[in-house]
Amino acid sequence: MTALALAEQHAIELDAGDPLPTLRERFHVPPAPGGRFAEAAYLAGNSLGLQPKVTAARVASELDDWARLGVEGHTEGTRPWVSYHELLRAPAARLVGALAAEVVVMNSLTVNLHLMMVSFYRPTAGRHAIVIEDTAFPSDSYAVRSQVAFHGYDPDQAVIRLRPREGETALRSEDVAAFLRQSGEGVALVLLGAVNYYSGEFLDIEAITRAGHDTGAIVGWDLAHAAGNVALRMHDWGADWAAWCSYKYLNSGPGALAGAFVHERHLADRSLPKFAGWWSTDPSTRFRMGPVVEAVDSADSWQVSNPPILALAPVLASLEVFDAVGMPALEAKSRRLTGYLESLLDTVCAGCEVEIITPRQPERRGAQLSVRVGDIAAGIVSERLRRRHGVFADARQPDVIRLAPAPMYTTFHDCWRAATALAEVMDSGAG
Ligand SMILES: *Cc1c(COP(=O)(O)O)cnc(C)c1O
Numbered sequence: 001m002t003a004l005a006l007a008e009q010h011a012i013e014l015d016a017g018d019p020l021p022t023l024r025e026r027f028h029v030p031p032a033p034g035g036r037f038a039e040a041a042y043l044a045g046n047s048l049g050l051q052p053k054v055t056a057a058r059v060a061s062e063l064d065d066w067a068r069l070g071v072e073g074h075t076e077g078t079r080p081w082v083s084y085h086e087l088l089r090a091p092a093a094r095l096v097g098a099l100a101a102e103v104v105v106m107n108s109l110t111v112n113l114h115l116m117m118v119s120f121y122r123p124t125a126g127r128h129a130i131v132i133e134d135t136a137f138p139s140d141s142y143a144v145r146s147q148v149a150f151h152g153y154d155p156d157q158a159v160i161r162l163r164p165r166e167g168e169t170a171l172r173s174e175d176v177a178a179f180l181r182q183s184g185e186g187v188a189l190v191l192l193g194a195v196n197y198y199s200g201e202f203l204d205i206e207a208i209t210r211a212g213h214d215t216g217a218i219v220g221w222d223l224a225h226a227a228g229n230v231a232l233r234m235h236d237w238g239a240d241w242a243a244w245c246s247y248k249y250l251n252s253g254p255g256a257l258a259g260a261f262v263h264e265r266h267l268a269d270r271s272l273p274k275f276a277g278w279w280s281t282d283p284s285t286r287f288r289m290g291p292v293v294e295a296v297d298s299a300d301s302w303q304v305s306n307p308p309i310l311a312l313a314p315v316l317a318s319l320e321v322f323d324a325v326g327m328p329a330l331e332a333k334s335r336r337l338t339g340y341l342e343s344l345l346d347t348v349c350a351g352c353e354v355e356i357i358t359p360r361q362p363e364r365r366g367a368q369l370s371v372r373v374g375d376i377a378a379g380i381v382s383e384r385l386r387r388r389h390g391v392f393a394d395a396r397q398p399d400v401i402r403l404a405p406a407p408m409y410t411t412f413h414d415c416w417r418a419a420t421a422l423a424e425v426m427d428s429g430a431g
Helices: 003-017 054-076 086-096 109-120 138-150 173-186 205-214 309-325 327-347 378-389 412-427
Strands: 103-106 129-133 159-162 187-193 218-222 241-244 258-262 354-356 369-373 394-396 400-403
Touching: 003 327, 003 412, 054 309, 086 103, 086 258, 086 309, 109 138, 109 187, 109 218, 109 241, 109 258, 129 138, 129 173, 138 159, 138 187, 159 173, 173 187, 173 205, 187 205, 205 218, 309 327, 327 354, 327 369, 327 412, 369 412, 378 394, 378 400, 378 412, 400 412
Parallel strands: 129 159, 129 187, 187 218, 218 241
Antiparallel strands: 103 258, 241 258, 354 369, 369 400, 394 400
């Protein structure tokens, strides 16, 4: 056997012996356009998670109720629509480590960021800065800049972008905390990606939240790349609020409905400004159709509209799977897969010009390795990985590809395929 065949055999054995067997057969895995395998090695679940096979039936069930019952589906459906969103509450809360009353599934992520900032970005002349990462996802940057401008301040002055130390590729949580302690007096809001979309770094939510609070700031978290990826304890860690999308690790489909978390300490605070709609009001009196919101002391009071049931169905179907498996088991498997992929990149790709920019310590990252590919443009590398080898990764300009072994369905064998394919693509050069 060649060294390569031995390594492949090892990957197959790791899959067979893992304490959490893959749930791959429960997902639609795209066909592999190239290479010797029928199915893709899918390492792009941090961008768009795969479709669970159960999803189509769950959406069809709501379509059937609508066909069968018309408006009566609100109360007589298999899962009555009027209270449908409540079915998501408990599993979503367990997913992010929250109390049930602290979470709600609604809207999309950036919309939720705005709704949260309506309540939790309350700038004053002396305290109106917002702290984000310099590599914040652009939507978050645009959102905070527009909030600053909306309140009449200058985004170029008020938005503070944190950069890694010279020569480093990720922030250090202790540096973020130290910055807040030393220079936080003008900071109204800290809004960071818990897992950075670019570097894959998982920040220390608890320590940064504490430092933000010590300086008098509100601390919110974007969990887009953290929800369903790492085990979270948002309540215990004391975050003021958070929001996340459901189409990345949460496998709920393109543009799927998002989540929001508001810490218990804020739930009964009637002085918080909110943008209200008829779903903000107490459901027990909603249909009296009164003119004034009757607030409820839960995250539900940040809802505006009645939720789109056809869009909630895939989120519920997916959350049930996460709930059944549990984040601790998924996180543990994710560390085994990611560590294995890392060791392959260090050995199989040792000769090619690739550099892992994700932190090397397992507790500082989730299921993602971002790899700088020196010579060839990242877009060309990811294109060749997919077309020639059936390996799905994604490119982030100018020179990073992201490989995410999502523990639900990515296998050790997929990691082996990704690393060997990357070595071949890099070896084949720019031509
Ligand atoms: C994916 C992602 C978004 C996307 O925003 P949408 O409102 O869902 O389109 C925003 N922020 C971060 C950090 C993300 O990773």
